[in-house]
Amino acid sequence: MMERAEDLGLSLSLSSSLAPRTHHVAMLLHAPERRFLEMPLLPAKRVCEVSADEERSGQRGGSDDEDGGCGMDGSRKKLRLSKDQSAVLEDSFREHPTLNPRQKAALAQQLGLRSRQVEVWFQNRRARTKLKQTEVDCEFLKRCCETLTEENRRLQKEVQELRALKLVSPHHYMHMSPPTTLTMCPSCERVSNNNNNNNNNSTTADRRNGVEGAICHRPIAVRPQQS
DNA sequence: CTGTAATAACCTTTTACTTCA
């Protein structure tokens, strides 16, 4: 059969970790719809696995990766890893989240598990890590969204007030100091704070006239707005 | 050189079991 780099004791972290990661972004986007379309109408078939005694003892020897047997009733009995086994697996995971076949076999032998079980444990462990990270990212984005919503509300209010002021007292409006606001360059979409951005080219009058392009970091065509 | 089939490794989703409040 094929002789992979791992079999030679080489790490394939680039090809086996990075590449799938790039593709799983697409998977995240498209998998749910696909899964929905392909969702079976009937429950998935039950599958036989390692017998309860073998699993519980965790001492099942024998050839690697062979399918386990079934309980007499075909029911799936679930292995619970001991604390020691979990600790060793966790340590190993911290060291390297993916295993090459040699590491996997060594770990399996050390723990008295099949290497398939070690492999599955690592798969699930990676999935849990990713899920946790997704939750963290989601929480962060939620907070960002709340902050931006609040900022948007504040800015809308400020715009309203300025418009009202301009109508009521144009002279006073022209001579007031610039508002505490953020300005986004329409060209490069960078946001700058007017108050501490002293080296930008825009003037207060520019901004009052809606000429926001003046703060751009690169030259852009500025078309004064009709007001 | 290119296309293709086989294979390994990994990922995501789902299922089923265990534990615990």
Added chain:
DNA sequence: CTTGAAGTAAAAGGTTATTAC
């Protein structure tokens, strides 16, 4: 004792990269 939620081992089915032909 029952029940529902959470945690997790394992299976299923998918994608991608590699290799041989």
